[in-house]
Amino acid sequence: MAKSKFEYVRSFETDDTCLRNCYIVVRLDGRNFHKFAEQHQFAKPNDDRALGLMSRSARSVMEELEDIIISYGQSDEFSFVFKKTSTWFKRRASKLMTHVASQFSSSYVFYWKEFFGEQPLLYPPGFDGRVVLYPTNRNLRDYLSWRQADCHINNLYNTVFWTLVQKGGLTTTQAEDRLKGTLASDKNEILFSEFDINYNNESALHRKGTALIWEKRDETVSKRMKLPNEEEREVPVTRSRRKVEAYHCDIIGDQFWEEHPDILEDDN
Ligand code: DGT
Ligand code: MG
Ligand code: MG
Ligand code: MG
Ligand code: MG
Structure with missing residues (x-):
């Protein structure tokens, strides 16, 4: 078919193909969740x-x-980490990022009720997205370690801060002053000696965050079957299914990666 005279505008589109042989990481972050958390x-x-x-x-x-x-x-x-060899959407960064962001945002609204029950969602939440490429397994693991270390630092601070306020009767300003310049060991000590809290026994979900990976699980279902020369009957059928499983564990050390050797591809 003949092209219209407008066709040339397509050439204004820029190429955003992600470099081959790199893990593609899409990170989403809630827009102004400080306010969203307050309001909800x-x-x-x-x-x-x-x-x-x-x-x-x-x-x-x-x-x-x-x-x-x-x-x-x-x-x-x-x-979200896409495998190195992914050719999904021709590795176009904008397509990958926007699909992740929109699927995530619509799911957040779609499943709201399952988690918040009758409490209404007051306005539509948004998420920003960015794409980062990591060429080696070490880089990718260091990226994930960086996010988990961030979780740890923030959660330790927040746990002590809100314990000082909620159980220690301090104002938020007093709690802030109290924590100025303190090290992780000081924070652990405040929790332990003043509130009888061992930080390591706090919820793993809060301390470690959530890693989701694919795992094969055997699943047995019963099927009605008619075998030759037999009556139709229920027969157990086992098949292996891929399922997303959640972990709230350390992903900085080697153990998690040794126990799940299929996540990362070989570096060479
Ligand atoms: P941004 O990302 O620049 O649009 O701004 P924020 O406000 O989303 O800032 P961010 O992403 O650095 O920090 C996340 C905020 O979300 C932080 O103010 C605390 C809040 N938040 C996240 N999870 C929880 C939670 O479980 N409970 C409460 N109370 N707040 C939470
Ligand atoms: Mg954030
Ligand atoms: Mg931010
Ligand atoms: Mg945010
Ligand atoms: Mg389309």
């Missing part, structure tokens, strides 16, 4: 409904989009 009365410092909804939405992204091998989330953010 999120529990401080961690709201399990909100964290559950984030994970549910991330699971939907993994189930609906192709080639995501692991995702990691904490607070109002989630990172």
Whole structure:
């Protein structure tokens, strides 16, 4: 068919193909969730409904989009890692990022009720997205370690801060002053000696965030079958199914990666 005289505008589109042989990471972050959390009365410092909804939405992204091998989330953010060899959407950064962001946002609204029940969603939440490429397994692991370290630092601070306020009777300004210049060891000590709290026994979901990975699970279902020379009857059938599983564990050390050797591709 003849091209219209307007066709030339297509050449204004820029190429945003992601470099080959790199992991493609899409990170989403809730827009102005400081306010969103206030308005929806999120529990401080961690709201399990909100964290559950984030994970549910991330699971939907993994189930609906192709080639995501692991995702990691904490607070109002989630990172999605596409495998190195992915050719999904010709590796176009804008397509990958916008599909992740829109699937996540619509899921967040779609599943809201499952986590917040009758509490209404007051306005449509938004998420920003960015794309980062990592060429080696070490770089990718360091990226994920960076996000989990961020989770740890923030959660330790927030846990002590809100304990000082909620149990220690301090004002938020007093709690802030109290924590100025303190090290992780000081914060652990405040929790332990003043409030009898061992930080390591706090919820793993809050301390470690959530890693979602694909795992094969055997699933047995019963099927009605008619075998030759037999009556039709229920027969158990076992098949292996891929399922998204959640982990709230350390992903900085080697153990997690040794226990799940299929997540990363070989570096060479
Ligand atoms: P942004 O990302 O620049 O648009 O702005 P924010 O406000 O989303 O800032 P960000 O992403 O650095 O920090 C996340 C905010 O979300 C932070 O103010 C605390 C809030 N938030 C996330 N999860 C929870 C939660 O479980 N409970 C409460 N109370 N707040 C939470
Ligand atoms: Mg931000
Ligand atoms: Mg945010
Ligand atoms: Mg954030
Ligand atoms: Mg289209």
